[in-house]
Amino acid sequence: xxxTVDAAPYTVEEVCERFDPVMGLEVHVELNTATKMFCxxxxxxxxxxxxxxxxxxxxxxxxxxxxxxxxVEGAVKIGLALNxxxxxxxxxxxxxxxxxxxxxxxxxxxxxxxxxFDGHLDVPLDDGSTWRVxxxxxxxxxxxxxxxxxxxxxxxxxxxxxxxxxxxxxxxxLIEIVTRPILGAGTRAPEIARAYVSALRDVIQGLGVxxxxxxxxxxxxxxxxxxxxxxxxxxxxxxxxxxVNSLRSVERAVRYEMGRHAGVLLSxxxxxxxxxxxxxxxxxxSAGRPKETFADYRFxxxxxxxxxxxxxxxxxxxxxxxxERPWERRARIQxxxxxxxxxxxxxxxxxxxxxxxxTVEAGAPAESARSWWVSYLTQQANTAxxxxxxLAITPADVARVIALVAEGTLTNKLARxxxxxxxxGEGAPDDVVAGRGLAVVSDDSALTAAVDEALAAQPAIAEKxxxxxxxxAGAIVGAVMKATRGQADAARxxxxxxxRVAAGS
Amino acid sequence: xxxxxRSDVAHLARLARLAVTDDELDVFSGQIxxxxxxxxxxxxxxxxxxxxxxxxxxxxVLRPDEPAPSLSREAALxxxxxxxxxxxxxxxxxxxxx
Numbered sequence: 136x137x138x139t140v141d142a143a144p145y146t147v148e149e150v151c152e153r154f155d156p157v158m159g160l161e162v163h164v165e166l167n168t169a170t171k172m173f174c175x176x177x178x179x180x181x182x183x184x185x186x187x188x189x190x191x192x193x194x195x196x197x198x199x200x201x202x203x204x205x206x207v208e209g210a211v212k213i214g215l216a217l218n219x220x221x222x223x224x225x226x227x228x229x230x231x232x233x234x235x236x237x238x239x240x241x242x243x244x245x246x247x248x249x250x251x252f253d254g255h256l257d258v259p260l261d262d263g264s265t266w267r268v269x270x271x272x273x274x275x276x277x278x279x280x281x282x283x284x285x286x287x288x289x290x291x292x293x294x295x296x297x298x299x300x301x302x303x304x305x306x307x308x309l310i311e312i313v314t315r316p317i318l319g320a321g322t323r324a325p326e327i328a329r330a331y332v333s334a335l336r337d338v339i340q341g342l343g344v345x346x347x348x349x350x351x352x353x354x355x356x357x358x359x360x361x362x363x364x365x366x367x368x369x370x371x372x373x374x375x376x377x378x379v380n381s382l383r384s385v386e387r388a389v390r391y392e393m394g395r396h397a398g399v400l401l402s403x404x405x406x407x408x409x410x411x412x413x414x415x416x417x418x419x420x421s422a423g424r425p426k427e428t429f430a431d432y433r434f435x436x437x438x439x440x441x442x443x444x445x446x447x448x449x450x451x452x453x454x455x456x457x458x459e460r461p462w463e464r465r466a467r468i469q470x471x472x473x474x475x476x477x478x479x480x481x482x483x484x485x486x487x488x489x490x491x492x493x494t495v496e497a498g499a500p501a502e503s504a505r506s507w508w509v510s511y512l513t514q515q516a517n518t519a520x521x522x523x524x525x526l527a528i529t530p531a532d533v534a535r536v537i538a539l540v541a542e543g544t545l546t547n548k549l550a551r552x553x554x555x556x557x558x559x560g561e562g563a564p565d566d567v568v569a570g571r572g573l574a575v576v577s578d579d580s581a582l583t584a585a586v587d588e589a590l591a592a593q594p595a596i597a598e599k600x601x602x603x604x605x606x607x608a609g610a611i612v613g614a615v616m617k618a619t620r621g622q623a624d625a626a627r628x629x630x631x632x633x634x635r636v637a638a639g640s
Numbered sequence: 641x642x643x644x645x646r647s648d649v650a651h652l653a654r655l656a657r658l659a660v661t662d663d664e665l666d667v668f669s670g671q672i673x674x675x676x677x678x679x680x681x682x683x684x685x686x687x688x689x690x691x692x693x694x695x696x697x698x699x700x701v702l703r704p705d706e707p708a709p710s711l712s713r714e715a716a717l718x719x720x721x722x723x724x725x726x727x728x729x730x731x732x733x734x735x736x737x738x
Contacts, residue, residue, distance in 0.1 A: 183726065186710065204702035
């Protein structure tokens with residue numbers, strides 16, 4: 136049996152009886168700048184192929200790159216959020232390789248002086264504990280084009296007879312975030328890998344510098360995994376599983392590679408250092424393209440770009456503007472709103488946390504804000520088949536509706552009609568109230584007239600109430616509510632009915 | 641002397657996608673050797689001299705993140721030997737052995 140044959144995977148528990156896993160995670164994040172890293176072509180996902188290309192990103196002769204200032208800012212923000220140091224002088228380098236996804240035949244990247252380095256991220260795990268992942272560096276580079284492999288059975292590069300290239304993505308600003316080796320994770324290695332990528336995604340989303348959509352490729356993870364015999368200090372040979380594109384896949388890919396490595400090693404084989412491809416369907420990996428060794432990239436300083444020297448003042452300004460970490464914000468919100476872990480989790484899972492927070496920010500009490508978003512609005516979103524955040528109502532609208540209920544202008548039932556109106560595009564809550572004539576009838580003289588009318592229409596019931604059977608008042612209240620199309624406050628009507636009966640009406 | 645071998649030259653040629661004849665392997669290994677010897681003198685410079693990658697005394701040459709016109713797709717593909725479905729068509733990427 137050769138080392139390249141996949142052995143039956145072992146479970147992580149079985150693996151960790153004999154081995155210690157070592158992981159290294161490389162995460163690529165596309166920045167959401169308006170333009171590419173080195174040219175003014177638009178950075179836009181999903182455009183028609185080769186419509187956002189120019190001589191610079193196509194690598195045409197004589198073209199010269201120019202660095203996007205906002206991309207540098209994004210890189211520094213990410214570094215600061217990951218507790219990194221910002222390098223005082225940082226340069227670009229050429230990474231040379233021949234591959235059609237880079238039309239220049241090199242990628243502009245950074246080599247031994249990445250813009251930020253030596254950081255860490257304290258990653259929250261499912262059991263409430265945290266795991267510190269050390270960050271070695273994060274550097275700026277450019278994304279590659281997209282290939283379609285044609286003529287093969289599977290759309291993969293293997294077996295394809297030719298490929299088609301779209302360079303819209305070539306040159307999109309990319310930040311590569313590299314961890315130091317993660318040791319001592321044991322059986323939790325797959326969970327920690329997922330939790331790290333998840334935490335990184337949340338942090339970067341909070342910075343607003345990337346869409347971090349793994350499904351669209353704006354965040355991608357390469358997982359390096361190796362095993363060493365328990366107690367050993369020298370790392371085993373690693374494999375690098377490329378472009379894993381969901382959080383679940385990160386966990387599965389690490390778990391699979393741990394099991395596969397153990398299978399190969401325990402049957403006397405050796406691990407081949409190679410890149411591997413993760414198959415979402417089967418949850419397995421297969422050998423990818425053989426990779427150049429590091430020296431083969433022949434890095435050298437990019438002659439067309441001068442160094443970046445972020446000023447200390449600018450770095451401090453960016454540091455001061457960093458948002459609260461998402462999980463710290465969640466913890467703060469949980470305390471402020473006095474909700475349970477489960478209620479918080481429901482809010483997060485429903486995608487309602489930010490919406491509720493913004494509604495509270497707009498002046499609503501947390502309890503009512505939460506209630507609107509998780510019950511009535513969630514139902515409306517489900518019915519419409521959209522995400523909660525996609526509903527055509529803003530947190531400020533919801534806060535206004537809540538205020539209208541609190542001041543007695545709307546009943547809960549009317550409030551739902553107002554929300555329906557806002558969702559239907561009839562305008563802001565006050566516009567809907569006016570447009571649909573929905574305000575509560577709070578004018579006592581109008582209500583008194585309606586009560587008198589109802590009592591007169593049902594003399595038998597009026598008599599019952601008069602003889603002390605106050606429960607009978609419900610029928611009169613119902614009649615008044617019907618007459619006012621639900622726009623009266625039922626409690627107020629009830630007391631008016633009793634008043635009018637006592638007054639001899 | 642550095643010791644660039646024929647197989648080093650063959651390897652570099654493969655990385656650069658250059659077809660090199662057998663005779664050229666000898667010629668280039670000698671030439672690259674001489675170049676490396678000359679460049680090797682850089683390591684005689686004391687460590688406290690900062691490396692120079694650019695002679696221009698410039699830093700932070702940045703452009704604002706503002707879109708500029710791109711090429712039309714027709715123009716972009718005009719120089720391509722082959723195009724298909726609005727994309728550049730390239731030969732098979734992996735060889736049979738891969």
